[in-house]
Amino acid sequence: MGEVKVFGVRRSPYSCRVEIALKLKGIKYDFIEEDLSNKSPLLLKYNPVHKKIPVLVHNENPIAESLVILEYIEETWKGTPILPEDPYQRAMARFWSKFIDEKCMPALLKAAVKERENKKAIEEAAELLKILENELEGKKFFGGDNIGLVDIVADFIGYWLGLIQHVTGLELLTKEKFPNLCEWSHEFLSSSIVKESFPPSDHLLEYIRSWLSANPSK
Amino acid sequence: MAEEVKLIRTWSSPFALRIVWALKLKGIEFETVLEDLASKSPLLLQSNPVHKKVPVLVHNGKPVSESLVILEYIEETWKEKPLLPEDPYEKASSRFWAKFSDEKLLPSVWTVFISQGNKQEEALVPALENLQFIEEQLEGKKFFGGEKIGLLDLAIGWMADMVSVLEEVTGLKLIQEDKFPLLSAWIEIFADVPEIKESGAPREKLISKFQAIRDAYAATK
Numbered sequence: 001m002g003e004v005k006v007f008g009v010r011r012s013p014y015s016c017r018v019e020i021a022l023k024l025k026g027i028k029y030d031f032i033e034e035d036l037s038n039k040s041p042l043l044l045k046y047n048p049v050h051k052k053i054p055v056l057v058h059n060e061n062p063i064a065e066s067l068v069i070l071e072y073i074e075e076t077w078k079g080t081p082i083l084p085e086d087p088y089q090r091a092m093a094r095f096w097s098k099f100i101d102e103k104c105m106p107a108l109l110k111a112a113v114k115e116r117e118n119k120k121a122i123e124e125a126a127e128l129l130k131i132l133e134n135e136l137e138g139k140k141f142f143g144g145d146n147i148g149l150v151d152i153v154a155d156f157i158g159y160w161l162g163l164i165q166h167v168t169g170l171e172l173l174t175k176e177k178f179p180n181l182c183e184w185s186h187e188f189l190s191s192s193i194v195k196e197s198f199p200p201s202d203h204l205l206e207y208i209r210s211w212l213s214a215n216p217s218k
Numbered sequence: 219m220a221e222e223v224k225l226i227r228t229w230s231s232p233f234a235l236r237i238v239w240a241l242k243l244k245g246i247e248f249e250t251v252l253e254d255l256a257s258k259s260p261l262l263l264q265s266n267p268v269h270k271k272v273p274v275l276v277h278n279g280k281p282v283s284e285s286l287v288i289l290e291y292i293e294e295t296w297k298e299k300p301l302l303p304e305d306p307y308e309k310a311s312s313r314f315w316a317k318f319s320d321e322k323l324l325p326s327v328w329t330v331f332i333s334q335g336n337k338q339e340e341a342l343v344p345a346l347e348n349l350q351f352i353e354e355q356l357e358g359k360k361f362f363g364g365e366k367i368g369l370l371d372l373a374i375g376w377m378a379d380m381v382s383v384l385e386e387v388t389g390l391k392l393i394q395e396d397k398f399p400l401l402s403a404w405i406e407i408f409a410d411v412p413e414i415k416e417s418g419a420p421r422e423k424l425i426s427k428f429q430a431i432r433d434a435y436a437a438t439k
Contacts, residue, residue: 069310071310075309076306088280095284098287
């Protein structure tokens with residue numbers, strides 16, 4: 001089966017995505033926690049292009065970019081699929097994953113973290129969340145009855161965002177405005193595998209608090 | 219079964235051209251719906267309400283958006299003449315570099331061509347670095363896909379047309395043969411593949427279009 005290593009950072013939602021997928025499929029792996037202010041020579045060797053985490057190394061072959069890693073995991077270990085069989089449904093899952101990474105994540109980071117006094121940034125983030133809210137209509141998970149690719153990619157929304165809101169008082173993802181997303185988040189976090197893959201909330205809250213005080217809003 | 223395949227695109231979009239290439243390489247019959255982005259059709263807005271962009275592939279009434287997502291959909295729906303390798307690691311590599319092309323390479327090359335003077339000098343640094351990464355991917359290969367064209371060739375195929383047009387518009391030779399021998403050779407072989415050759419947008423039209431864009435950027439400084 002081969003040796004699986006994950007170079008990551010436990011407090012990074014991108015890194016956690018990879019762990020969720022591996023754990024869902026019951027794959028054993030070694031986790032190497034990187035210090036991003038002092039990146040290891042191995043990380044730089046395995047991801048010379050971007051020099052970022054996460055990187056999955058399987059039998060000495062490195063793969064970078066979390067969405068690419070998730071597809072690789074899906075194709076290599078066929079148990080507990082995270083993508084549907086039907087090509088159209090697969091295309092939809094990939095579409096939404098891309099939407100989350102390319103549109104939602106930058107907007108959410110801006111509204112919740114980088115420019116947290118900026119009302120316009122918050123409105124823009126809310127508009128994007130509304131699109132995801134509608135996508136969840138009538139579904140338990142983005143993946144349907146079970147956790148799938150899109151749920152994994154939305155992990156920041158499911159866990160980090162709530163904790164950041166708790167610290168800053170931001171009211172972006174609320175039950176009144178986003179009942180489906182809040183319900184989804186609850187279901188998502190009820191999964192023991194998901195919970196195991198995330199840093200405990202008290203650790204993350206502490207990290208968020210110290211990051212925010214070191215980085216005042218623009 | 220009667221298949222209905224429509225491609226909503228503009229005459230010049232390099233992202234849409236990828237889809238034309240893929241459909242032609244797999245021998246799939248399709249209908250083109252040309253869009254005027256200044257006046258988007260109800261069909262486009264219905265088919266891609268999230269981004270309102272081209273290309274959109276509509277297969278038997280069901281729309282798929284985002285060119286790389288569309289390419290994967292085509293690959294999985296029409297299995298003849300595969301564009302992706304079988305091996306999961308090789309597949310991952312193609313996907314990684316396709317993402318790199320869209321997120322890093324294309325924007326950095328574009329910035330070189332719309333900038334002037336000092337800004338252009340600065341823009342050259344990341345663009346040349348990115349081109350070097352891609353150059354290395356061609357080591358020992360005819361196409362990015364190996365012996366045959368693959369998904370990564372289609373993803374990077376915008377270089378074949380667009381770069382020479384941009385070089386003509388700006389007078390700046392970005393992909394110099396001595397610096398990028400493999401990429402230069404690939405551009406020629408790729409452009410020569412019949413399905414690619416017959417699909418390009420009219421060169422003169424592209425030159426006018428990019429000249430106008432570059433002038434507009436210079437005017438807004």
